[in-house]
Amino acid sequence: MLEQIQTNLQDVISVNMVDIFRAAVIFIIGLASASVISRVVHKVASSHWTVHQAYITKQAVYWLIFSVFTIMTLRHLGFDLSVLMGAAGILTVAIGFASQTSASNVISGLFLLGEKPFSVGDVIQVDGTEGEVISIDLLSAKIRTFDNLFVRIPNETLLKTKVTTNTRYPIRRFNVMMGVAYKEDITHVIKVLMKVADENPICLDEPKPVFIHRGFGESSVDFQFSVWCTRANFLELRNSIQIGIQQAFDSENIEIPFPHRTIYTGAETAPMPVSIHHQQESGN
Numbered sequence: 001m002l003e004q005i006q007t008n009l010q011d012v013i014s015v016n017m018v019d020i021f022r023a024a025v026i027f028i029i030g031l032a033s034a035s036v037i038s039r040v041v042h043k044v045a046s047s048h049w050t051v052h053q054a055y056i057t058k059q060a061v062y063w064l065i066f067s068v069f070t071i072m073t074l075r076h077l078g079f080d081l082s083v084l085m086g087a088a089g090i091l092t093v094a095i096g097f098a099s100q101t102s103a104s105n106v107i108s109g110l111f112l113l114g115e116k117p118f119s120v121g122d123v124i125q126v127d128g129t130e131g132e133v134i135s136i137d138l139l140s141a142k143i144r145t146f147d148n149l150f151v152r153i154p155n156e157t158l159l160k161t162k163v164t165t166n167t168r169y170p171i172r173r174f175n176v177m178m179g180v181a182y183k184e185d186i187t188h189v190i191k192v193l194m195k196v197a198d199e200n201p202i203c204l205d206e207p208k209p210v211f212i213h214r215g216f217g218e219s220s221v222d223f224q225f226s227v228w229c230t231r232a233n234f235l236e237l238r239n240s241i242q243i244g245i246q247q248a249f250d251s252e253n254i255e256i257p258f259p260h261r262t263i264y265t266g267a268e269t270a271p272m273p274v275s276i277h278h279q280q281e282s283g284n
Contacts, residue, residue, distance in 0.1 A: 030069020179220030
């Protein structure tokens with residue numbers, strides 16, 4: 001009788017060990033398959049889609065394959081999947097109430113994925129923060145600013161806030177806001193500005209530079225001078241065009257005025273005279 005019980009116990013142990021071994025093999029195959037297939041999908045998707053779309057597709061394929069093999073592993077271990085599904089449903093509801101913000105970021109990330117306002121490598125501005133997008137994940141986007149700071153912006157914020165993509169188009173315009181004295185000949189000023197733009201190798205001939213009269217200020221004639229360049233040369237243009245304008249104005253004796261104030265003692269009186277007296281020191 002005792003020998004029969006020992007034999008049955010050994011059979012049960014051997015069967016359980018076989019199931020555990022099979023489950024382990026299935027799980028390992030699942031991990032390897034999920035890793036290899038997701039990489040292949042990412043490589044194929046990268047040649048047709050954006051970096052963001054290819055990354056999200058890779059993650060979705062990986063977790064889908066991993067979930068399938070995990071379910072197969074649990075079945076070989078004898079788990080009742082119906083009970084697990086019920087428990088998972090209750091857990092999902094509880095997590096859903098506790099993580100509404102995360103769920104909102106995930107949904108916002110899907111909207112951003114479809115809309116594609118920017119991608120990895122673009123330079124964007126969000127709420128005064130400007131930098132290069134280094135990654136776009138399900139919950140947030142990561143930005144590296146030009147002073148080498150790491151900024152994490154939730155997807156929900158990106159969806160609700162004004163986002164400016166500086167590198168969306170191949171060319172950019174730089175606007176120089178300035179003014180000249182009222183005594184200056186505006187026609188001559190325009191010729192000088194156009195010559196500066198023509199001699200600057202970074203400025204594009206098309207679109208042409210634009211001069212826009214913006215009005216009459218307190219002490220100057222205000223205007224906007226706009227020039228175009230390729231996206232890669234924008235920072236260099238900001239320096240070179242303004243330095244060139246200042247040098248040209250100095251060479252042509254064109255005055256860039258500063259505010260003046262005249263003091264009166266009343267509406268009907270002449271300007272208040274101001275005199276300076278120099279007092280000589282008497283020697284001993």
